[in-house]
Amino acid sequence: MKKDWPLWEVFVRSKNGLEHRHFGSLHAADAEMALENARDVYTRRNEGVSIWVVESKYITASNPADNGELFEPAKDKVYRHPTFYHLPDEVKHM
Amino acid sequence: MEKEHLYQYIVGIADNNLVLGQRLGELCGHGPSLETDIALTNIALDLFGQTRSYYQYAAQLSAQHQTEDDVAFLRKEREYRNVLLVEQPNTHFGHVIARQFLFDVFHYLFLEQLLHSKDDTLAAIAAKAIKEVSYHKRFSSDWVKRLGDGTEESHQKMQEGISNLWRYTNELFEMTAYENEAVKAGIGIALSELKQNYYKEVNHILEEATLSVPESPYFQKGGKEGIHTEHMGYLLADLQYMQRTYPNMNW
Numbered sequence: 068m069k070k071d072w073p074l075w076e077v078f079v080r081s082k083n084g085l086e087h088r089h090f091g092s093l094h095a096a097d098a099e100m101a102l103e104n105a106r107d108v109y110t111r112r113n114e115g116v117s118i119w120v121v122e123s124k125y126i127t128a129s130n131p132a133d134n135g136e137l138f139e140p141a142k143d144k145v146y147r148h149p150t151f152y153h154l155p156d157e158v159k160h161m
Numbered sequence: 162m163e164k165e166h167l168y169q170y171i172v173g174i175a176d177n178n179l180v181l182g183q184r185l186g187e188l189c190g191h192g193p194s195l196e197t198d199i200a201l202t203n204i205a206l207d208l209f210g211q212t213r214s215y216y217q218y219a220a221q222l223s224a225q226h227q228t229e230d231d232v233a234f235l236r237k238e239r240e241y242r243n244v245l246l247v248e249q250p251n252t253h254f255g256h257v258i259a260r261q262f263l264f265d266v267f268h269y270l271f272l273e274q275l276l277h278s279k280d281d282t283l284a285a286i287a288a289k290a291i292k293e294v295s296y297h298k299r300f301s302s303d304w305v306k307r308l309g310d311g312t313e314e315s316h317q318k319m320q321e322g323i324s325n326l327w328r329y330t331n332e333l334f335e336m337t338a339y340e341n342e343a344v345k346a347g348i349g350i351a352l353s354e355l356k357q358n359y360y361k362e363v364n365h366i367l368e369e370a371t372l373s374v375p376e377s378p379y380f381q382k383g384g385k386e387g388i389h390t391e392h393m394g395y396l397l398a399d400l401q402y403m404q405r406t407y408p409n410m411n412w
Contacts, residue, residue, distance in 0.1 A: 104196035107203050
């Protein structure tokens, strides 16, 4: 049975106000079953308030072979992090 | 209502959950796919959770200072009063889904009424359980439709499950003496009043699933009076093994 079912990626929002995060994947025959399966596989310990599922084939992934040109140029550019500002003491919660 | 009789009434309700949960638990690690395996054992855990609430309440009412474990594990076969439907073996997935579906539709209608019980504890258990059972019903009806309206083989197996288990549906609405007493006290549910809606809903989903409604010339009953099918003894042997072998064992 399972070999005929496509793979789905599951995204769960753990609390209102937070974003959906990738939780894992599963097999299901269609979207409705994917949602029910996701509910059973990934939210049975009270992990979520909302679920998204998307068939894995619709996800375009970057190629690990391209990691050099995609990600390495950013490594030596620490100034792109806003860490060089002096924060006045009055500013809290930053 | 007398305490002892209320005890019997509650145990009668709870036994359905215990025995069905045990049947589903047998599938742990044996489901047709990882996802359905987890779904079925989730349902089993929901049912056990509900059973515990009922048995804890029953144990409080018992004259013999019983614990929930005594009630669950140390009775004899004739003292379990679950309907015959829930003790039927797993056989194949079509049977598992048919049994679940035929029970879930009943279970939901039952809890809807139990919400209004004059017994506050039972009403509170129903309020918690009905959300779980609402999902169980959704899960099993979806599968009835998927398999019924699926391939030729899945259709045939789903029909087989429904046809073989149909004869046990009428017992869901049989009333025992304790149940009649509980109805009079405003605590219990008049099951016969659920019957029409039950068959209406079941037939509607079977139709959607392109399955035929069996025409059973006779129905089986007895579980609610403690007279079970031959499967029950084996089920209890598994269920009771630990408590019988290591009396009073605890986690």
